[in-house]
Amino acid sequence: MASAILRVRGLVMDFGGVRAVDNCSLNVDEGSITGLIGPNGAGKTTLFNLVAGFHKPTTGRVTFRDERIDGLPSYLIFRKGIVRTFQIPRELKRMSVLENLMLVPSDQLGESMWRAVAARWLVKRQERAIEAQAREVLEFTGLSEVADLPAEGLSGGQKKLLELARTLMAKPRMVLLDEPGAGVNPTLLRRLVGGIRRAREELGITFLIIEHDMGLVMRLCDHVIVMSEGSVLTQGAPAAVQQDDRVVRAYLGD
Amino acid sequence: MLEFLTAFAILVGIYSVFALGLNVHWGYTGLFNIGVAGFFALGAYAAALLTIRPPLSNQGEDYLYSGDLANRLDSLPVVGVLDLWFVAALVAASLVAAAVALVVGTITIRLRGDYLAIATLGIAESVRLVFLNERWLSNVSRGIYTIPRPFGDIVAPQDYDRVYLVVVLVVFVVLFAGIRALVHSPWGRVLRAIREDEVTAEASGKHVFRFKLQAFVLGAVIMGIGGALYAFNFRAISPITFTPLLGTFIIWAMLVAGGSGRLYGPIVGAFVVWGIWSGSQFLPNVVERLPEAVGAPVLDALESVGLPNIRFFAVGVLVVLVLLYAPDGITPGIVRLRERLAGRMRRRARA
Ligand SMILES: Nc1ncnc2c1ncn2[C@@H]1O[C@H](COP(=O)(O)OP(=O)(O)O)[C@@H](O)[C@H]1O
Numbered sequence: 038m039a040s041a042i043l044r045v046r047g048l049v050m051d052f053g054g055v056r057a058v059d060n061c062s063l064n065v066d067e068g069s070i071t072g073l074i075g076p077n078g079a080g081k082t083t084l085f086n087l088v089a090g091f092h093k094p095t096t097g098r099v100t101f102r103d104e105r106i107d108g109l110p111s112y113l114i115f116r117k118g119i120v121r122t123f124q125i126p127r128e129l130k131r132m133s134v135l136e137n138l139m140l141v142p143s144d145q146l147g148e149s150m151w152r153a154v155a156a157r158w159l160v161k162r163q164e165r166a167i168e169a170q171a172r173e174v175l176e177f178t179g180l181s182e183v184a185d186l187p188a189e190g191l192s193g194g195q196k197k198l199l200e201l202a203r204t205l206m207a208k209p210r211m212v213l214l215d216e217p218g219a220g221v222n223p224t225l226l227r228r229l230v231g232g233i234r235r236a237r238e239e240l241g242i243t244f245l246i247i248e249h250d251m252g253l254v255m256r257l258c259d260h261v262i263v264m265s266e267g268s269v270l271t272q273g274a275p276a277a278v279q280q281d282d283r284v285v286r287a288y289l290g291d
Numbered sequence: 292m293l294e295f296l297t298a299f300a301i302l303v304g305i306y307s308v309f310a311l312g313l314n315v316h317w318g319y320t321g322l323f324n325i326g327v328a329g330f331f332a333l334g335a336y337a338a339a340l341l342t343i344r345p346p347l348s349n350q351g352e353d354y355l356y357s358g359d360l361a362n363r364l365d366s367l368p369v370v371g372v373l374d375l376w377f378v379a380a381l382v383a384a385s386l387v388a389a390a391v392a393l394v395v396g397t398i399t400i401r402l403r404g405d406y407l408a409i410a411t412l413g414i415a416e417s418v419r420l421v422f423l424n425e426r427w428l429s430n431v432s433r434g435i436y437t438i439p440r441p442f443g444d445i446v447a448p449q450d451y452d453r454v455y456l457v458v459v460l461v462v463f464v465v466l467f468a469g470i471r472a473l474v475h476s477p478w479g480r481v482l483r484a485i486r487e488d489e490v491t492a493e494a495s496g497k498h499v500f501r502f503k504l505q506a507f508v509l510g511a512v513i514m515g516i517g518g519a520l521y522a523f524n525f526r527a528i529s530p531i532t533f534t535p536l537l538g539t540f541i542i543w544a545m546l547v548a549g550g551s552g553r554l555y556g557p558i559v560g561a562f563v564v565w566g567i568w569s570g571s572q573f574l575p576n577v578v579e580r581l582p583e584a585v586g587a588p589v590l591d592a593l594e595s596v597g598l599p600n601i602r603f604f605a606v607g608v609l610v611v612l613v614l615l616y617a618p619d620g621i622t623p624g625i626v627r628l629r630e631r632l633a634g635r636m637r638r639r640a641r642a
């Protein structure tokens with residue numbers, strides 16, 4: 038039995054009168070590809086926002102590698118190794134695809150104003166290393182040909198791949214993907230699935246993936262968690278979950 | 292003519308500095324500062340108050356603060372010869388602008404974007420009203436005058452503008468080189484990312500607040516230095532200079548016309564807008580040369596509308612035209628033109 042890299046306990050998130058996440062508890066095993074499914078409005082995206090520090094939970098706890106992270110600002114959670122994507126891609130439109138990625142590494146020398154001016158030689162050297170890493174990630178995700186294009190020029194599917202590329206650029210321990218397959222054509226989808234699998238095998242990254250396409254979930258995931266009305270309805274192996282009556286009923290809005 | 296061109300170039304240089312500061316705010320970071328005049332005024336008054344001689348009480352000028360720095364340092368060996376009081380004045384202008392930006396930024400940058408806009412506008416107006424009402428500090432609407440000239444004893448007074456043009460150019464080039472290095476660095480990349488999408492910058496692990504605050508303070512410092520340069524150019528400042536139209540609108544017009552978020556945008560914009568602004572003063576002379584039948588009614592119209600309003604109108608029209616036909620400003624068009632010309636030359640050389 039693998040140990041849990043992420044533990045969520047009794048998490049609650051209220052937006053005014055709406056309780057988007059309601060006493061939610063779950064574990065994600067280290068090195069797994071875990072699917073997170075559930076009808077629209079179940080609170081999946083909100084759960085991502087809570088785990089990644091984009092919202093502060095009303096109550097509850099989030100533990101990552103045995104360390105509490107709930108309430109930390111997002112950039113600190115990022116540094117602990119959790120990186121998320123967006124359901125609707127949020128590329129940096131007027132920056133090149135390459136720049137979108139070169140932005141990501143933490144603690145770049147040239148991010149200090151002082152060193153950006155006074156230690157340009159050192160900064161340039163580090164820039165070369167970061168660029169090499171970014172080109173490697175572009176190769177990995179099959180985006181090399183569009184490296185120098187402004188990101189706004191990418192197709193919908195390529196933008197989804199760029200979201201994945203951004204997370205890989207961070208050298209994360211855990212990646213939260215919000216509907217990576219939605220609106221992606223079959224060719225790019227194969228590339229996406231291959232990329233996720235290889236990232237897990239070669240880099241040991243844990244994935245938590247929100248996905249509506251059950252075919253994709255069956256192909257990709259070791260374990261599936263079903264959310265409904267803000268909390269976990271059931272979980273288990275993909276095939277077992279698919280057979281579960283409660284899941285079907287939740288989707289039908291019963 | 293040469294005098295006119297020199298004075299023109301000085302002001303293009305000074306306004307380029309303001310627009311450079313606004314480019315750091317809006318062009319690169321997306322910080323909506325609509326109170327440029329506030330930092331402009333703070334820099335101008337800080338530099339002026341630090342360097343002026345004490346006022347003569349027998350002339351009824353009873354404001355209290357005068358650093359008299361130019362006079363006091365004059366007899367020192369190296370410091371006096373190099374007019375280092377001028378550098379001290381620029382530093383003082385920077386520090387005052389930085390301090391105010393730090394306070395305003397810390398309070399408002401965490402909030403939604405509109406709060407920064409409201410706060411900057413509010414600060415600009417408060418600063419102006421303080422200088423307009425506090426006799427002890429700023430001599431109210433009469434303003435502060437006899438501000439000393441840096442390197443004033445090198446040439447005869449009537450030739451001084453040439454010296455000051457060099458001073459302005461040196462300051463501008465130093466600031467420009469610094470900004471160029473910064474915007475091309477990873478630091479500048481984070482700013483541009485924030486401008487494009489703050490949430491994505493956040494999801495890329497950046498401490499967005501810290502970078503925005505740094506950019507806000509840097510831009511304010513540049514505006515403060517611009518204010519100091521302005522004060523030493525006119526040798527007299529009063530609150531009338533720092534109204535929203537004269538201290539903020541015109542600088543926004545320059546940045547938008549030149550090209551926001553472009554390295555050369557501020558210079559191109561300052562040149563074009565200041566060209567229209569100062570060129571419009573010759574409008575009556577031109578109209579007078581027209582045949583009487585056409586000229587007289589136009590002249591009447593000019594008189595009744597007033598030259599200042601016509602200037603603002605002309606600049607406003609320019610901004611609208613740019614936004615309609617070249618939303619990225621004039622600079623990209625110039626770049627394209629240059630590339631096309633270079634291409635034609637290459638082809639001709641080959642033929
Ligand atoms: N920022 C927000 N402000 C207010 N309500 C929100 C916000 N984000 C999500 N919600 C609400 O929370 C509920 C869960 O939404 P979400 O997490 O996006 O669901 P899912 O991703 O599972 O479709 C919905 O009712 C949604 O309207």
Ligand SMILES: [Mg+2]
Binds near residue numbers: 081082083124
């Ligand atoms: Mg969602």
